[in-house]
Amino acid sequence: MAAAAEVWTRPLLLLLGLVAAAGAFYVPGVAPINFHQNDPVEIKAVKLTSSRTQLPYEYYSLPFCQPSKITYKAENLGEVLRGDRIVNTPFEVLMNSEKKCEVLCPQPPAGPPPPAQPAQPTTLSRAQSRLVAERIHEDYYVHLIADNLPVATRLELYSARGPGGGPPDADPGPARRKDKDIQFEHGYRLGFVDGSKFYLHNHLAFILYYHREDVEENQEPTYRVVRFEVVPQSIRLDELKTDEKKSCILPDAANSAPQEIDPAKENQLFFTYSVHWEESDIKWASRWDTYLTMSDVQIHWFSIINSVVVVFFLSGILSMIIIRTLRKDIANYNKEDDIEDTMEESGWKLVHGDVFRPPRYPMILSSLLGSGIQLFCMILIVIFVAMLGMLSPSSRGALMTTACFLFMFMGVFGGFSAGRLYRTLKGHRWKKGALCTATLYPGVVFGICFVLNCFIWGKHSSGAVPFPTLAALLCMWFGISLPLVYLGYYFGFRKQPYDNPVRTNQIPRQIPEQRWYMNRLVGVLMAGILPFGAMFIELFFIFSAIWENQFYYLFGFLFLVFLILVVSCSQISIVMVYFQLCAEDYRWWWRIFLVSGGSAFYVLIYAVFYFVNKLDIVEFVPSLLYFGYTALMVLSFWLLTGTVGFYAAYVFVRKIYGAVKID
Template structure:
């Protein structure tokens, strides 16, 4: 590849990566006047130690008289997001100090246990202001300039912390009951309007005190009162979590002008991902593709081209040379495999997943699935999977008819129910466990009904419509005729064992994506954003090429060994990479996630089983169609009597 081509490739990736940081389609900027009231919404409680999300008001925080839930899309409900109103009153560009939110007169034993359980599991509070999540500021070294620091965000803030006081040995729990908000805004020069471009928080644990009787209308605190020119600091006594203890919740608000424009306000949130590692991932994947491309080129232009030329030059005389190699099995290579109906089903499922992935990625590259659109990515994936059922039915029926299958209705029903049924079964079982834990991650009955409607009301009929038109078309003719009597397969060398071939074949597709897989798992389980869809698109293209090439290479070696049972092996060769994916997810859990409880562990392995199953169908179908096209081409290129 020429240097200019490499330059164009790298520049296109950078543009794809950064294009979405400047404009978020579908998210309109909000202009605020001075002293205008801004709505602060409460989101879920989340933890990387216990992946079960909970509603904010599942803890005894200060709550309004009437809790109002904001409208949520399907993806938000499935993620466990619950967006509710709050008592926080924030006026645009009006600084406030030590504003009392509420007072809890005495913590009950149940309330103490609730706070301690969430602190023990490292739960964090998530809030939303003008569609921006609250975040704590973390400074880290700039890898490009080791002497400078750059600001990054850590989503949410801890419910509290555990510590041992000086002179004591007992570990005690303390509550973050005072919040210092820093709201960054970008002011329009021509008008007095401003836009919020940052929402930062610094939590404190303060044991508030006051003189005399508590005045709910005008509370005056000794520990924090703007009239007395005092302020909360880290040196004050923390608020313990003990039964019967009084707890006062308060907050500060500070507005700060910023040069950051509204279109770039998400840049700091997305800075948690390291671009250099992504470039290493791309280079690693490209090297694998170049290696496989070299092998395929050698087979095509040297070995295979020589074989076809030699076969076509053979005379029909008695002196003709005996057929050898892959031409020997021309009479059996298109013999329908065992369980042809099941193979057609899995190919149709893979086509459905491929279409879902491709179209969703296109929407993501165009910026329609930005982090500002919470739940948009999951909603888009579900809807695309449903509508891609049309192509699943069509391609599965086309293959089934080519394999001379007759029970196309049973095959179509299996295509419509097998993969969604397995996923829904795991999802429903996990949902019962989550519901038993009283987590907001439990999907309500109405949403389950909506999912079933999408499945049986839209997806299943579309699969049957596609299958009808696919089976109605005439089957493609095979390049060669199939013998009535199957040819005996000679004894195969050890390295052509089907299991060994699949184990070897699955390594390279997984190796092309495993670095990007690390960032995807991080966004799924460590509460981080993933928005580098430009890198992901390149990795997806590399995955397609890798699956196709490794399957073609191993299929050629198999046919040269006079083994014509290539149908299922072509599917399993690249599809075996899903086993490596599942094994890597177990390693990721061991090395990165501090999950120890039973239900979160079941959740993790349940959802990763669904991901691995889908990855198996996707990569297996890519490898199968590459091999299917390859076999038809090579046997259609030789003259066979």
């Protein structure tokens, strides 16, 4: 998931990040594939990724062995946006059939080779050698899939590698492959660096696990693939020997030298692989558990408990304000005597004639809030559907495809809310307002993404969105989202505006001088810290999933934290607008929108901290991509939280002024 290709999707991914599925779920209707003995199990390549560059590349951008015919899989929108380029490979794997050593390329001629003819090595040109060494230095990982399962490397196996750069033996044995406390990393390392030398993993020891399905008597047994592991090894093979079955014979990895790649000259090497099968008790429905249990669930529960404590703290403050202070204020205001003394005690009633005065730039405000509603609806539906297991990682690209289409279709709700609010704010140019709603936020996102995409194009990365996909996204924007926004805006503008409980005076009331703590910047810092504290632990896992090639699947936790974030933003915005009105400052429309989105400022600070302390990005283009994505994420997060806080404060203001008697 972490690829520069996600230039269009990472802001969505960062927003869609916080929830837990207690078990593994699969998309309804996805059927398992049953294999019989010696049935071919196709190994496909997805891409090359690196957390240091954030630029994915196609598998055959490096001089790997190629099959006689290269066939790319037809990909959905989400896969294209992620930078996946799924292609076939020359690995020949048969169900439950062992292979000790097979040479990949060059491809042998038709028919059996002569018995005495040794295998010929592959020659890498100087340019190819330099490119391979560069990719090894940049810490690239290779991602393969078998039966839609991604390949994984056991960390303890990888850390126990011998002098050849891999584990001491290709088959570590059952004693070392325990199911307890096993950690994996996605894909396998292209190679490793030792001082100034570069070594390539030229031998792949595949370990595939299968589950034997129950069948009736006299029927051929069926198998299902439930895990796909690889042990990458670097073994220098000056000459390959073969046995009577024409299979190659590997030397002892512990006593052989690793395969060095000298970027200054041509290199000759062999690409080989082996296949080992093991039976497993894991059933097909639970086969993704191994890949998804990469993070400590207890930490997620700690995050939830921490968030709940924050919400209870805010609820206590609100209870003190509403139950004690506010009810006392309303009771005193409704008395017919001692009105002047009451007005001196509290000032929020004094601004009743100005509290609903339309703010400056009502069209822009309503347009931003409409985009916020559009984002809110999209995120809520996506997280809820993902929590039910319908957008699991097994359905590759489904999360991004669903998010993109839902954002387009939610334009009708964003347009409706923006149109009705614009009319409430005494707006008259509804057509211009609808155009502003449909183009302001999406236009900013598209513009930044297009600029970033040009840099990715310059790097020849598979993460660059192809022109046909770019045209399709533009067609979706102008053909689906914009008409739906216009439709919703039209009906929202025609609908009765929100009924404010008090009339607005013709002459604005003078605003007294405000204390320092009522400054807008101070308000942003104060209002943002508590909602951010309710979700910052989960934010770490989201950043890891986005920038470090990890899976994120805990959408149950994410749904809970999303609800907590909504509640905390609503509560803090009510507190802030109450303090502002008590200070006799009735200009709350824009202020509360900015202040309630203050947690986005802390997200920006955390993103900078994560970049400095967790990532090893030093080049210009990856840094530009990171901060470009971060800017989009912060903007989207500000719109989301600001919209939630604004509508919570608006409901609160209408309620309190509707509860008092106004002369």
